[in-house]
Amino acid sequence: MIDYSNIQYTSAEPEASSMIETFRAIGYSIETAIADIIDNSITAGAKNVWIDYDWKGSKTTLSIMDDGIGMHNEQLIQALRPGSKNPLEERNQDDLGRFGLGLKTASFSQTRKFTVISKAENYVPVFWTWDLDFVNQEKAWKLIRYIPNEESWTKKIETVETGTCVIWWDLDRLTKDTSEDSEEARSKFLGIMDSVKSHLSMVFHRYMDEGLKIYLREREIKSWDPFMIGIDNLQSKPETRLEGGSIKIKGFVLPHRSKLSAEQYNYGKGPKDSWTAHQGFYVYRNRRLLVAGDWLGLFKKEGHYDLCRIQIDLPNNFDDDWQIDIKKSIARPPSIYREQILALAKDVRNQAVEVYRHKGKVLKRKLASDEYFPFWEERARHGKRFYKINRKHPLLNELLSKSGDLVSDIEKVIQFIEETIPVPLITLQESENEKPHGQPFEGIDHNAIKETMQKLFNGFVASGLSIEKAKARILNTEPYNFYPEYIEFLANE
Ligand SMILES: Nc1ncnc2c1ncn2[C@@H]1O[C@H](COP(=O)(O)OP(=O)(O)O)[C@@H](O)[C@H]1O
Ligand SMILES: [Mg+2]
Known part of the structure; x- marks a missing residue:
């Protein structure tokens, strides 16, 4: 330990306005920013959250009010202080906070x-305001007690017994230089509110299912459950527990499209409007969703894994291990669990592919x-055995017919x-080697299979085969018979 008592020192305080500009660049979207504000409402015990906006072009305001425990003056000033809580400090078990920054960084981002x-x-x-123009002018971390239409906001907060309202009233990122009368700007804004x-x-679906109500302009937002719990034909794997039970992982294979109504199928497309975008891990921290449908760098997204969604539940004391970021939109599994999670995911992914293979x-x-085409x-x-390549195989057939002088x-x-095929060597290896022989294209990229499959399909259909018949013929052709799961994803122009 260094003895600091005799060492010279100087102050080097952060320059307020440049620090705030840094906050602004953290990379929140309006969606993640509002979710971060609502985290605070939930931690404060809110049962209701009301999001309201008043479209006025560049003067648009957006507010997020809750009926949580609220804050008195000193608490509010402390809450508005950047870094109001040390991230190393142990938090209450159900606290959704992380760095003591969210309220400030999320708000300043917008x-x-x-x-x-x-x-x-x-x-x-009580109320206090962060005004970047004032901070710039004063070159100091100073709040002001000012808000346009103060009375109407006081009235608003008086509608709850206790609670807090965050008011964003200079939304420069969203509405800068837009005029209230511009229909285009207005509909863009409404589109953003929709997203x-x-x-x-999605982010708060588990809280909403347990009674939290979030309203957007007085209309209650309905929850979206990625796993469609309760639906017929949903397959779920037993839960796996890590870290003495505090981390829980559960895989789901959602029902095939043919087992869903059109409405259910669309529901499954989720906020990203795509089954493929929604496959992958769903990482929750205290039941609040951080990552929605991402393979966490372990796999790529591919159509034939569309039915696979895996829930990971984390408590709030593994933030460091899982690299939870300020925006609470990123999580990465620590290396000690990588193999285990990988194996578990492979298992669920295989089960999901099996649905298509079966089809x-x-x-x-x-x-x-x-006809079968080996x-x-x-x-x-x-009187001797030989192995020949099948000239009638559709791929070879096509190649030869196009090859002209090269035939x-x-x-x-x-x-x-x-x-020259080394049959004796193959025979010897097969009988003496313990390692099993791999199946065609095992462990390598399947693009060649997918691409040629699509080409064959187009050719068969163009030649007058029905779609069903064309698919069946592909399934009777090597090596496609090994990968029936890709049939589902043939594009049908
Ligand atoms: N809606 C709210 N109701 C009550 N207290 C709040 C609310 N929003 C923020 N706070 C207080 O302000 C503190 C700082 O919030 P924030 O900047 O989001 O950081 P964190 O959530 O990581 O603690 C919270 O820990 C909480 O004490
Ligand atoms: Mg917070």
């Missing part, structure tokens, strides 16, 4: 001026009489491959 008005039990309402609504319906197999069975065939020559060269190469 506005140059914001006010918090609050009413605690047995206190009259705020769907974001919140493919059913289709194949339905049209079982269709790539290799066994032939006898002078005889290609023929020769194929013949050489056939004549």
Whole structure:
């Protein structure tokens, strides 16, 4: 430990306005910013949250009010102080806060001026305002007691017994230089409010299902459950627990489209309006959703995993391990759990793919009489066995028909491959080696399969085959018969 008592020191306080500009660049979207404000409402015990806006072009205001415990003057000033809580300090178990910054960073990300008005039990309402222009002028961390139409805001907070209202009243990022009369600007703004609504319906769905009410302009927002709990044909895996039970992971395979009504299928598309966008992990911290449908860098998103969604539940004391960021929109599994989570996810992903594989197999069975196209065939020559490549295989057939002058060269190469195939070596390996022989394209990129599958399909359909028949023929062609799950995703122009 250094003895600081005899060491010279100087003050180097942060320069207020540049610090605030830094806050503004953290990268919140309006959706994540509002969610961060609502986190505070939930921690304050709110049962209701009201989001209101008043469209006035560049003078638009947006407010988020709750009926939580509220704050008295000293608490409010402390709440408005950047870094009001040390992130290392242990938090109450159900606290949704993280760095003691959210209220400030989320608000400044959207506005140059914001006010918090609050009413605690047995206190009259108090309010304070952060105004970036004033901070700039004073070059100091100073709040002002000013808000346009003070009376109407005081009236608003008087409608709750206790509670807090955050008012963003200079939304420069959203509405700068827009005029109230511009229909285009107005509808853009309303579109953004709509996406705020769907974001919140997802982020707080578990709180909403337990009674929290969030209103956007007096209309209650309905929750969106990514796992569609309670729906028929939903498959769920048993819960896995890590870290002595405090981390819980549960995989779900959602029902195939054919088992859903059109309405249910659309519901499943979620706020991102896409099943593919919504596959992956859903990471919750204290039941508040941080990450919605992301493979956390472990896998890519691909159509045939559309039915796979995995819930991860974290408490609020693993923020460091899981690299929870200021915006509470990022989480990364710590390396000690990586393998375990990877194995678990693979298992659920396989189960999800199986739904499509099963569909493919059913289709194949339905049209079982269709000709089978292997790539290799066994032939006898002078009493000996040989292996030949099937010239009738649709892919080869097509290649040869397009090859013009090259046909005889290609023929020769194929013949050489056939004549030199190391059958004795393969036989020996198969009988002596314990490692199993892999299946075609196992463990490598499948783009070649998907691309040629689509091409074949287009060709079959163009040649007059019905869509069903074309699919069945592909399923009867090597190596596509190994991957019936891709049939589902053929584009049908
Ligand atoms: N709506 C609210 N109701 C009551 N207290 C609040 C509210 N919003 C913020 N606070 C207080 O302000 C503090 C700072 O909030 P914030 O900047 O979001 O950081 P954090 O949530 O990480 O603590 C909170 O810890 C809480 O004590
Ligand atoms: Mg907070």
